[in-house]
Amino acid sequence: MAGARITRGIKAWGGLIVLGLLGACEMFQPVEPVLTPRARPAGLAPPPVPDIQATSQESAALRAYLAQVQSSQLTAGLLRQDGGGPDTPFTADMLARNFENIVFFNEYAGPGVRPGSASALRRWTAPVRIGIEFGASVPPSQRTRDTNDVIAYARRLAQATGHPVSVSDNPNFLVFFVSEDDRADTVNVRATSLPGVNRINVGPVRDLPSDAYCAVAAYATGPERSTYTAAVAVIRAENPDLLRLSCIHEELAQGMGLANDSPDARPSIFNDDDEFALLTGHDVKLLGMLYDDRLRPGIGLTEARPTVRALAAEATTIGPS
Template identity: 60%
Template sequence: MRRGGTAIGRSSRALVALCALTLGACALMEPPVDPVLKPVARPAERRPAPAPIIVAQPTSQESAALRSYLNEVQRAQLSQGLLRRDGGGTDAPFTSAMLARNFEQIAFFNEYDGSFSGRGGASPMRRWESPVRMQIIFGAGVPPSQRARDSANIATYAARLGRVTGHPVAVANNPNFVVIVASEDDRAAALSEAVARVPGISASSLEPLARMRRDTYCVVAAYAAGSGANVYTAAVAVIRAENPELLRLSCIHEELAQGMGLANDSPEARPSIFNDDDEFALLTRHDELLLKMLYDDRLRPGLSADEARPTVRAIASELLDTGPV
């Protein structure tokens, strides 16, 4: 979950499109041979119905103010050298011991409780066993250009998650992982659509996602159903459409990776997107290694941190000894 920033100003915008079309036609007639006593009636003109007048609904003041605020957040973070896209370099080295420690903090603890109102606690390791089928739901107000960019970014990133984890992940029909990109004005409708599309989730389970705090840019909730209490069967990520482009992309990277099972953040994790300091915007090599560890066959859902620790340390050592992913 990404958070931060301070409130900035308000703005609003409205787009009004008016279309009207009137066509006239007149028949050409040969002059009569004999005089006529009354004019020859012209064929009735065939006029198409006027095109409908389309008036786009204006963005609410709340959504417009949120967009302005988030744009200012991105500008401020970039000016401070945050939201890095380099994946981490020589200024952010890490050892196998650091990698194992960070994995334990991120994979065996929850960032928030079930209502997203408080910090979570220790948790067994959780991940997917079935293929992850992602599908995007856009809010009605998201423009086509933004939809195209976000669709391409999500599809590319889903394929990357599949390569890194070795677990099937792709954008597909019959989804079990819905990614919502919606504004404050249309998030409720998008959440209702997610309930209709994904078996195993209900309107009540998504209620916390409908009440996002103003400083929450995006969030994900993953669900386990049936006998496998630690095996994910459904997930819903919500990304504010008001986010500017880089913040929106950073949300895609963090929330979709967290929805794979890396549910927590750690202030010690670096270089990493699983850190509330927002130093890194996009998935790093360190984070790819965490995902690879999560889906290693030597670990299984339900393990505690204590049970998994020797194996986690062995895997971390192997990964750094064999070079980059």
């Protein structure tokens, strides 16, 4: 059901500089306004500024901690954004193996599901319509950045899969950017508007463990149990910019059907080693294979293996994505 990613400085200005700035202010005389600004037409009025709630000490401490995590990972050469290169070659056999491990096995337990157990192929057949929700503590600048990142990534997912993916006011896939202060209330109210989603089955992504940056759950509530009908992704608003973008890339792709992680997958975001932060060329090929018409929701690994091998051979012949 769910795929989860578990796995800057402050300048103090010297007194001399401050005094210099204060002194400089005395050189300028106040200017009286000579024009009265005209009222804007109603249609050009700026959008209302959301009522932002102050964050708690717990949330502020978590934000500081996650900034240190990102800094440490970057210093260690992790969270790569280059998509892979000459140092990360892969063959058709490796691509096929990684596809099988990521698509046909379960990462987490669920009702009647054991971690690591075999699964049928799961994906969407209806267009994926992504909605973006923010907790009350998320500031406007962060909302703008995250919204733009999700819109851009939705386009990339649509291009990679050949399946309709877009940001919509009528969503079936909700993406939440929420803090410790507002996560539970926001998810409980909004996620349960999706068909088949309730406070119980959304619990695994709403109640993030302390070491999780983000998580996603996809739901199949129609007659075909391998066809996704809804999904919910939850991303900690306390994550710094790159970690939030990394969460967008992994959780939305996992919500498309690449539901498992594999320690053998490289270069890939579907690996808990955090080497790559953003979708790689290898991962784009996985998405294209997943939504190829020669595969279908519900197909098992044994039946699908010859087709998977053929698709992997074609994908590696085409070259890097």
